Amino acid sequence: MTKPGQEPSSEDTASGGTDVTALPGGARAALEAVLMVLDQPASATDLAAGLNLTVAAVEELLLELQREYDGYTVKAPDMEIASNAGFTSSPRGFELRNVAGGWRIYSRAEFADVVGAFVLEGQTARLTQAALETLAVIAYRQPVSRARVSAIRGVNVDSVVRTLTQRGLIEDSGTDPESGAVLYCTTSYFLERMGIGSVAELPQLSPHLPGLEGIEEFYDAGRM
Amino acid sequence: MTKPGQEPSSEDTASGGTDVTALPGGARAALEAVLMVLDQPASATDLAAGLNLTVAAVEELLLELQREYDGYTVKAPDMEIASNAGFTSSPRGFELRNVAGGWRIYSRAEFADVVGAFVLEGQTARLTQAALETLAVIAYRQPVSRARVSAIRGVNVDSVVRTLTQRGLIEDSGTDPESGAVLYCTTSYFLERMGIGSVAELPQLSPHLPGLEGIEEFYDAGRM
Amino acid sequence: MSAESATPLAQRGQRTDEDDGGAPPEAGGAPDAKKPGFEVRLANFTGPFDLLLGLISKHQLDITEVALATVTDEFIKYIRNLQKLGEEWALDEASEFLVIAATLLDLKAARLLPAGEVEDDDDIALLEARDLLFARLLQYKAFKQVAALLDATLELEARRYPRQVALEEHFAAMLPELVWKHTPQQFAALAETALKPRIPAPTEVGLAHLHGSPVSVKEQAELIGLRLQQGRPLSFRALIADAESTLVVVARFLALLELFRDQVVAFNQLAPLGDLTVRWTAPGAEWSSDHLTEEYEEQP
Numbered sequence: 001m002t003k004p005g006q007e008p009s010s011e012d013t014a015s016g017g018t019d020v021t022a023l024p025g026g027a028r029a030a031l032e033a034v035l036m037v038l039d040q041p042a043s044a045t046d047l048a049a050g051l052n053l054t055v056a057a058v059e060e061l062l063l064e065l066q067r068e069y070d071g072y073t074v075k076a077p078d079m080e081i082a083s084n085a086g087f088t089s090s091p092r093g094f095e096l097r098n099v100a101g102g103w104r105i106y107s108r109a110e111f112a113d114v115v116g117a118f119v120l121e122g123q124t125a126r127l128t129q130a131a132l133e134t135l136a137v138i139a140y141r142q143p144v145s146r147a148r149v150s151a152i153r154g155v156n157v158d159s160v161v162r163t164l165t166q167r168g169l170i171e172d173s174g175t176d177p178e179s180g181a182v183l184y185c186t187t188s189y190f191l192e193r194m195g196i197g198s199v200a201e202l203p204q205l206s207p208h209l210p211g212l213e214g215i216e217e218f219y220d221a222g223r224m
Numbered sequence: 225m226t227k228p229g230q231e232p233s234s235e236d237t238a239s240g241g242t243d244v245t246a247l248p249g250g251a252r253a254a255l256e257a258v259l260m261v262l263d264q265p266a267s268a269t270d271l272a273a274g275l276n277l278t279v280a281a282v283e284e285l286l287l288e289l290q291r292e293y294d295g296y297t298v299k300a301p302d303m304e305i306a307s308n309a310g311f312t313s314s315p316r317g318f319e320l321r322n323v324a325g326g327w328r329i330y331s332r333a334e335f336a337d338v339v340g341a342f343v344l345e346g347q348t349a350r351l352t353q354a355a356l357e358t359l360a361v362i363a364y365r366q367p368v369s370r371a372r373v374s375a376i377r378g379v380n381v382d383s384v385v386r387t388l389t390q391r392g393l394i395e396d397s398g399t400d401p402e403s404g405a406v407l408y409c410t411t412s413y414f415l416e417r418m419g420i421g422s423v424a425e426l427p428q429l430s431p432h433l434p435g436l437e438g439i440e441e442f443y444d445a446g447r448m
Numbered sequence: 449m450s451a452e453s454a455t456p457l458a459q460r461g462q463r464t465d466e467d468d469g470g471a472p473p474e475a476g477g478a479p480d481a482k483k484p485g486f487e488v489r490l491a492n493f494t495g496p497f498d499l500l501l502g503l504i505s506k507h508q509l510d511i512t513e514v515a516l517a518t519v520t521d522e523f524i525k526y527i528r529n530l531q532k533l534g535e536e537w538a539l540d541e542a543s544e545f546l547v548i549a550a551t552l553l554d555l556k557a558a559r560l561l562p563a564g565e566v567e568d569d570d571d572i573a574l575l576e577a578r579d580l581l582f583a584r585l586l587q588y589k590a591f592k593q594v595a596a597l598l599d600a601t602l603e604l605e606a607r608r609y610p611r612q613v614a615l616e617e618h619f620a621a622m623l624p625e626l627v628w629k630h631t632p633q634q635f636a637a638l639a640e641t642a643l644k645p646r647i648p649a650p651t652e653v654g655l656a657h658l659h660g661s662p663v664s665v666k667e668q669a670e671l672i673g674l675r676l677q678q679g680r681p682l683s684f685r686a687l688i689a690d691a692e693s694t695l696v697v698v699a700r701f702l703a704l705l706e707l708f709r710d711q712v713v714a715f716n717q718l719a720p721l722g723d724l725t726v727r728w729t730a731p732g733a734e735w736s737s738d739h740l741t742e743e744y745e746e747q748p
Contacts, residue, residue: 093256114275
């Protein structure tokens with residue numbers, strides 16, 4: 001499924017003329033229908049374009065659905081009875097999450113054991129300690145060359161980097177203009193797997209570096 | 225995503241001991257969680273087995289969910305207020321269908337236009353270079369797991385394999401008895417497009433190219 | 449934290465090639481990792497810093513100079529054990545251990561000496577080496593901790609399964625008809641390209657931080673070779689006397705390691721921190737630096 005690039009106002013698509021609000025369940029249900037066929041996170045902008053709605057409207061609907069799936073008060077035009085009664089339903093078996101810059105439906109973590117029995121694939125092999133450390137260095141120092149990662153870890157990281165690339169967690173992101181070394185970055189799949197929107201949401205590194213606030217400058221000064 | 229083959233009584237599964245009714249949202253939410261991520265329709269028997277519930281209970285829940293998604297009276301233990309009030313919600317954007325003995329969640333038919341437009345946007349008639357190369361690897365090394373194709377190509381091929389499957393060029397041809405990974409083969413549609421009668425008619429490759437024996441599996445369970 | 453980090457340290461060193469089967473991916477990974485040697489055994493800890501941190505925590509010490517001096521002997525013993533077990537060390541992996549072992553020995557030796565003031569350049573160099581080791585060790589420790597956080601998050605997140613179902617048939621049927629222009633021959637050519645083993649990107653040695661400096665280990669090895677082949681043993685101090693920068697010193701040191709590996713030089717050191725004397729042991733000028741190129745040239 002790819003992201004539509006057109007503006008919400010464009011009329012040259014099949015949905016150009018569809019007024020989703022007129023359909024049963026309205027825009028909310030239409031959005032839900034689209035969420036059902038996604039195989040990767042879709043941004044509010046892409047969803048808005050596909051639905052002929054404004055981004056703001058879609059964002060509001062997304063948050064509404066998210067809350068609803070989580071079991072908070074239902075809020076929708078024709079559900080006022082329930083809403084007014086302050087009625088709270090139990091959480092659904094799935095949730096709507098905003099990860100890696102897009103929205104996507106996930107089964108709820110509580111049901112992992114049950115769901116796991118049905119989903120043979122998607123079972124993820126655990127990363128080794130070496131792979132985790134390498135991934136951590138790349139995540140915090142990206143874009144970064146293998147040489148720099150090995151300098152930090154104290155060992156050669158070539159084969160670990162290869163594994164992480166094959167797993168789609170990191171990718172080649174060009175070369176260093178000075179040294180010509182290949183630089184690596186984390187991928188959006190990494191963000192998805194971490195359940196975060198961007199690398200800026202990774203836990204801070206500095207609290208783990210007690211009394212060494214200046215260490216980054218020290219290394220960047222070319223000493224290491 | 226495949227259906228578990230075990231009987232309801234078997235206890236050797238991960239979910240063997242899980243009492244789904246004790247989880248938030250109970251058995252209904254657990255069933256929903258499974259349905260949301262199921263790729264292939266699953267029978268009530270299979271669902272009951274995975275959920276440690278009786279077939280009758282699962283059938284009842286399935287009908288309940290189906291009605292609920294369609295917008296009829298909500299009926300669930302903690303939704304009695306709404307239920308008693310004869311409250312009817314608007315239909316959801318998805319529906320639960322029983323097709324050929326199996327249950328699966330689909331996007332609601334009424335939204336086919338919107339969903340179709342969203343799906344088709346950006347789709348091209350051409351395969352990307354990455355897709356072509358992946359197809360070539362699968363054609364010459366079939367049956368082969370995604371993990372091995374990734375190892376040969378050096379990158380994650382999950383989404384490309386999805387595209388090729390969607391395009392009907394490759395298909396799932398069982399699982400590797402050792403790793404449990406899904407193995408892929410080319411389809412008769414592929415042969416048709418190539419204009420050949422069988423894969424044996426593909427031109428020979430130079431004998432010195434590595435086969436699969438030199439390729440290490442970087443995955444334990446097959447897929448990352 | 450994986451199960452392997454829970455393995456008692458004492459057992460770690462005894463794990464040998466039998467690990468091949470169950471070794472973590474990167475250990476048994478690429479075909480070239482099949483070489484029997486250091487890397488396989490490294491699977492049990494993830495490098496010299498990991499080992500050092502493991503030893504320090506075993507003694508319930510904080511990372512201090514004292515801790516480093518305390519665990520130095522164990523660190524060295526550990527490397528010796530590996531050496532006994534192993535056939536050959538992969539130089540780029542072993543050299544890190546050696547560099548750190550050397551620094552640790554220096555630190556320990558310095559602590560044994562009467563507390564004195566900084567007197568000469570050597571003392572300053574020692575202090576710098578100590579600070580650098582501390583800094584690197586602490587930095588590594590920080591990354592090790594966030595790696596544990598990543599592991600926990602990844603594990604937690606893996607409990608959520610994304611909805612990722614095949615496209616409903618009626619939508620799949622709407623996809624534009626595939627344009628297919630490849631003949632079987634063209635397709636075969638494509639397969640040839642895709643299946644051809646990709647030339648692995650050159651193995652880097654951690655010199656990228658040196659900002660593309662023109663210093664080459666190969667050249668330095670040749671230079672050292674020429675000097676030593678005069679016949680007279682020279683001290684390392686003498687060998688680096690004309691080095692115009694730290695980088696050249698490092699390159700010469702690495703070059704010496706290479707020469708030692710090729711068994712064309714021998715080292716002699718009479719006392720801790722004493723002069724390191726290097727002697728040419730190969731008959732004549734048989735040795736050639738040609739093979740050094742692949743290992744140290746970093747330019748693509």
